[in-house]
Amino acid sequence: MGKYIAKRLLHLAGILIAVSFLTFLLMYLAPGDAAVKKLNAQGIAVSQEVLDRTRADMGLDRPFLVQYGDWAWKVLRGDLGASFKDGTSVAGKLGKAMGYTALLALGSLALALLVSLPLALLTALKKDTATDYILRFFSFVANSLPNFLISVLLMYFLCVRTRLLPVVADKSLKGLLLPAAALSIPMIGRFLRQFRAEILEQLGKSYVAGACTRGVKGRYILFRNVLHNASISILTIVGLSVGTLFGGSVVIETIFRWPGLGKLAMDAITNRDYPVIQGFVLFSAAVYVLVNLVTDIAYHWIDPRVRQE
Amino acid sequence: MKERKNRRRRNRTRLYILLSLAGLLILLSILAPLLTPNDPNATSALHMNEAPSRDFPFGTDRYGRCICSRVLMGARTSIFSAVTLVAVTFVFGTVLGMLAGWFGGAADTAVMRLADVFLAFPQMVLAIAVAGILGGGMFNAMLAMGVTGWTLYARLARAQVLALKKEAYVSAARLTGQGALPILLKTLLPNMLGPLAVNASTQIGTMMIGIAGLSFLGIGVTEPQAEWGSMISGARAYIQLAPWAVLAPAAATILTVMIFNCLGDCLRDVLDVEGAR
Numbered sequence: 001m002g003k004y005i006a007k008r009l010l011h012l013a014g015i016l017i018a019v020s021f022l023t024f025l026l027m028y029l030a031p032g033d034a035a036v037k038k039l040n041a042q043g044i045a046v047s048q049e050v051l052d053r054t055r056a057d058m059g060l061d062r063p064f065l066v067q068y069g070d071w072a073w074k075v076l077r078g079d080l081g082a083s084f085k086d087g088t089s090v091a092g093k094l095g096k097a098m099g100y101t102a103l104l105a106l107g108s109l110a111l112a113l114l115v116s117l118p119l120a121l122l123t124a125l126k127k128d129t130a131t132d133y134i135l136r137f138f139s140f141v142a143n144s145l146p147n148f149l150i151s152v153l154l155m156y157f158l159c160v161r162t163r164l165l166p167v168v169a170d171k172s173l174k175g176l177l178l179p180a181a182a183l184s185i186p187m188i189g190r191f192l193r194q195f196r197a198e199i200l201e202q203l204g205k206s207y208v209a210g211a212c213t214r215g216v217k218g219r220y221i222l223f224r225n226v227l228h229n230a231s232i233s234i235l236t237i238v239g240l241s242v243g244t245l246f247g248g249s250v251v252i253e254t255i256f257r258w259p260g261l262g263k264l265a266m267d268a269i270t271n272r273d274y275p276v277i278q279g280f281v282l283f284s285a286a287v288y289v290l291v292n293l294v295t296d297i298a299y300h301w302i303d304p305r306v307r308q309e
Numbered sequence: 310m311k312e313r314k315n316r317r318r319r320n321r322t323r324l325y326i327l328l329s330l331a332g333l334l335i336l337l338s339i340l341a342p343l344l345t346p347n348d349p350n351a352t353s354a355l356h357m358n359e360a361p362s363r364d365f366p367f368g369t370d371r372y373g374r375c376i377c378s379r380v381l382m383g384a385r386t387s388i389f390s391a392v393t394l395v396a397v398t399f400v401f402g403t404v405l406g407m408l409a410g411w412f413g414g415a416a417d418t419a420v421m422r423l424a425d426v427f428l429a430f431p432q433m434v435l436a437i438a439v440a441g442i443l444g445g446g447m448f449n450a451m452l453a454m455g456v457t458g459w460t461l462y463a464r465l466a467r468a469q470v471l472a473l474k475k476e477a478y479v480s481a482a483r484l485t486g487q488g489a490l491p492i493l494l495k496t497l498l499p500n501m502l503g504p505l506a507v508n509a510s511t512q513i514g515t516m517m518i519g520i521a522g523l524s525f526l527g528i529g530v531t532e533p534q535a536e537w538g539s540m541i542s543g544a545r546a547y548i549q550l551a552p553w554a555v556l557a558p559a560a561a562t563i564l565t566v567m568i569f570n571c572l573g574d575c576l577r578d579v580l581d582v583e584g585a586r
Contacts, residue, residue, distance in 0.1 A: 018426040030442045140574075144566040146518040148525045149559050152541060156548050156555065247433020251522055269441030269528060281438045285430045 005297060012293055019285045020075060024068050026281070027274045035060055037272050041084040075282070081275040083268075090279040093264060101260030104253070105245045107176055108183035109238070116188045117234075120195030121222070124203060135192065142189025147248050151182040151255045179256040183248050187241055198233045202226045232302050239295030246284040320578045327572040334565060335392070338384040345378035350533050358551035368553040370544055376557050382535040383558060386447065387565065390530075391517040394451045394458065399509045402462025407493055409463070410470030421467065424460040432457045436519060440528040447520075447536075450529035454519045461508060469501035503580040511573030514566040521562060537562045 027034075035054040039046050055061055059070060074081065080090035123135045158164045158178065165178050202208070203226060211221045250262035257263065261280055268276035337344070347364070352372040361368040367376040409420035427435075432454075439453035470493075473479060482496045521538030523529030530536035532543070537558040544554035 015425060015429050018422070019429050022426060022430075026438065026442065031444070140570070141563075141567065144514060144563060144570050146521055146525075146538075146562065146566070148522055148538070149541065149562060152545055152548070152555060153559065156552065160549055243431030244433070246431040247437070250433065250437055251526060254526060265437065266441075266526060269437070274442075277438055277441065281430065281434060284434045288431050289429045 001300060004300060008293055008296065012289060015289055016286060017072075019289075020072055020282060021068065023278055023282045023285070024071055027278050028064060028067070030274065032272075033060075034058065034274060037274060038084040041271055041273055042087075080279040080282070083276050084273045085268075085271050085276075090275045093276060094261065094279050094283055097259060097261045097264045100258055101249050101253070101262065104176065104179055104183065104249060104258060104260055105242075108180040108187065109241070109245065111180055112184040112187040112191055112241075113238070115184075116191035116195060120192050120199055121227075123192070123196045124199035125222075127200065136196075139189045139192040139196075142185050143193065145186055145189075147182055147186055148251045148255065150185050151179070151252055154178055154182055155255075179252045179258055182255075183245065183252050186248075187244065190241070191237065194237050195230070195234060198230045198237075199226060202230050205229075232299055235295050235298055235302070239292050242291045243288050246288065317579075320575065324572075324575045324579050327568065327575050330568050331572050334384065334388060334568060337381070338388040341381040341385045345375070345381050347375035347378045349374065349378035349382040349535050351375070358547060358554070360551075361553055367557040368551060370540070370551065370554040371547050376540075376554055379535040379540060380537070380557050380561050383537045383540060384561065384565070386530055386534060386536045387517055387521065387538075387562070390447055390451055390520050391513050391569075394455055394516050394520070395509050395512050398455050398458035398512075399462050399505065402459035403466045403505060405459070406463035406466030406468075407470050407497065410467040410474070411489060411493060411497075417467070420463060424463050427457045427460050430457060433519065433522065436523060437526065437528065440523050445528055445531035447530045447534070450520050450523045453523065454516055458512070458516065461512070462505060465505055465508060466501065469504065470497060473497055473500055507573060507577045507580060510576050511570065514570040514573070517562075517566055517569065 033051075033055075035051055035058055036046055038058070039050065039054060044050065059067055062070075071081070078091055080094070082088065083090055083093060119135055123132045126132050155178070165174060208221055208226065211225065212218070246262075249260060250266055252258065253260045253262035254266045261284070265277060265280040267273075268280070346366060352374055353369070358369060358371055364375075367380060370376055370379070405420050409417040435457055436450075436453040439456055440450050443449040443452070479492065479496055482492050487496075520529055521536070521541075524531075524536045524538030525542040527539070527542065530539055532539060540558040541555055541562075544551065544558075548555050
C-alpha cells in the first residue's frame with residue numbers, strides 16, 4: 001500500500017510538471033504581446049519606451065525555457081504571479097473565489113448524490129417496470145441537457161414566471177439552490193444511469209443469490225453487501241465528475257453572478273488577464289488529478305482484494 | 310433465446326429509426342439555406358421581439374431577425390461542427406492509439422503520457438481557456454474541444470490493438486509477410502471499429518453541448534453567425550419580452566442532443582459493446 005501510494009505520487013508529480021508546462025505554453029503561444037496586454041488591461045498608453053521597460057520587467061526578453069523555469073519555481077512557492085488588471089496576487093484572488101466554488105460544487109454534488117443514489121436503488125430493484133422506464137427516461141433527458149440551458153430555463157420558470165426565487169444568487173441557502181440545481185441536474189442524469197448499472201451488476205452476482213438462499217434478509221444484503229461493493233465504482237464515478245464540476249461552474253457562476261473561480265476565470269478572459277486564466281487552469285487541473293488520486297487510494301483502501309496486492 | 314432474438318430485432322428497428330432521424334437532421338442542416346422562411350441575418354426595427362406569427366413561425370428576436378430561420382441555420386453550425394469535430398478527433402486519436410499499441414516501446418510511452426497529461430485537465434476548463442485565449446470563431450471553438458477529445462479514441466484503440474495483437478489471425482497475417490500498415494488497416498481496424506464507433510456516436514452530443522456552451526459564454530461561435538448557444542445567450546436578457554427567442558433554440562438543442570445520444574446508446578446495444586464511459 002505504501003509503495004503503491006509512493007508510486008502514484010511520483011506519477012502525479014510528473015503529470016503536474018507536464019500540466020504546468022502546457023499551461024505556460026498556452027499563454028506563451030497566445031496571440032499578441034503579453035506586455036501590450038498588461039498595459040492595455042491597466043489602461044496605460046503604449047509607447048515604445050514604456051513597452052521596452054515593461055517587457056524587461058516581465059522578463060519577456062529572456063528565452064522561453066528560462067521564463068518557464070522562473071515561473072514554475074514561483075508557482076512551487078505558491079506565487080502564481082500578479083493580475084494584469086489590478087496587480088494583486090493571482091493566488092489571493094483564487095483563494096478568495098475558491099470558497100464560493102467549493103460551496104457551490106459540494107452543494108450540487110451533495111444534491112446529486114442525495115437524489116440519484118436512492119433513485120438508482122429504486123430503478124435497479126424495480127428493473128423493467130414502469131418506475132424503471134420513467135426514471136431512466138428522466139435520467140436520459142437530464143443527461144442531454146447542457147447546464148447553461150437548464151440555468152436559463154430554471155431562471156425563466158422559477159424566477160421570471162413564478163417569482164419563487166431571486167434571479168441573482170446571494171450566499172444564502174435560497175440563493176445557492178438554483179445554481180446548485182442547475183449544476184447537479186445533468187450530474188443526476190449521469191449518476192442515476194451509472195449507479196443503476198453498477199447496482200444491477202452486483203445484484204446479479206452469485207453471492208446475492210447465495211445469501212438469499214441462506215435466508216439473509218433482503219434489506220441486509222442490499223445495504224451491507226450490494227451497496228458496499230458498489231461503493232467502489234460509485235466513488236470513482238463521483239471522483240471523475242469533479243472535472244465536469246469545474247467546467248460547469250464557469251457557465252453557472254457566470255449566469256448567476258456567483259463570485260467563484262469560474263466567474264473569476266470568465267472575467268479574466270474578457271479582460272485578457274492571462275495570469276489569472278493560467279492560475280485557474282493550473283489550479284483546477286491540480287485539484288482534478290489530486291481528487292482522482294485520492295479516489296484511487298480510497299479504492300484500494302475499501303477493497304481488501306486490491307489492498308493485499 | 311427467443312426473447313434475446315426479439316430484443317435484438319427490437320434494437321435493430323430502433324437503430325434504423327434513430328439513424329434516419331439523425332440523417333434527417335443532417336439533411337436539414339445541409340438544406341437549411343433553402344428552407345429558411347426569411348433571411349436569418351436580416352434585422353428589422355419594425356418587427357422586434359414579435360410573437361410567433363405566419364411570417365415568423367417562431368417569432369423574432371431583439372433585432373427583429375426571424376428565429377425560425379436562425380434556428381435552421383444554427384442547426385447547420387451545431388451539427389456540422391460537432392460531427393466534423395468527432396470525425397477528426399476519431400481519426401487522429403485512432404491512428405495514434407493504433408500506432409502506439411502496435412509498435413509499443415517509446416512510441417507507446419510518448420502517446421500515452423501525452424494522453425495522460427491532456428486528461429489531467431478537466432475538458433471544459435481547458436476548452437474555455439483555449440477558446441478564450443484564441444478568441445471566438447467556430448474553428449477555434451472546435452480546436453478547443455478537440456485538444457482533449459482525441460485522447461478517448463487513442464486510449465481505446467491502443468487497448469484494442471494490444472488485445473487483438475495476440476490473436477491467431479493477426480499472427481497468420483504477419484507470417485504471410487504483410488507489412489504493419491496493411492495488417493493495421495485490413496486486419497485489425499475492422500475488428501475494433503465497433504467500440505470506437507459507439508464512443509464516437511456518444512461523443513457527438515457531448516461535443517455539441519460543449520461548443521454550444523462555449524458559444525453561450527461568448528467565446529465560441531460569434532454573432533452574426535447563427536448558433537443555438539449564442540442565440541440563447543443573446544436572447545436571455547429579453548426573456549420576459551420574447552421567451553420564444555430562448556425556447557426555440559433551446560428546444561432544438563435538447564432535441565438534437567437527445568437524438569444523437571439515443572443513437573449512441575442504441576448502437577451500443579446493437580453492437581453489444583461495453584461502454585468505455
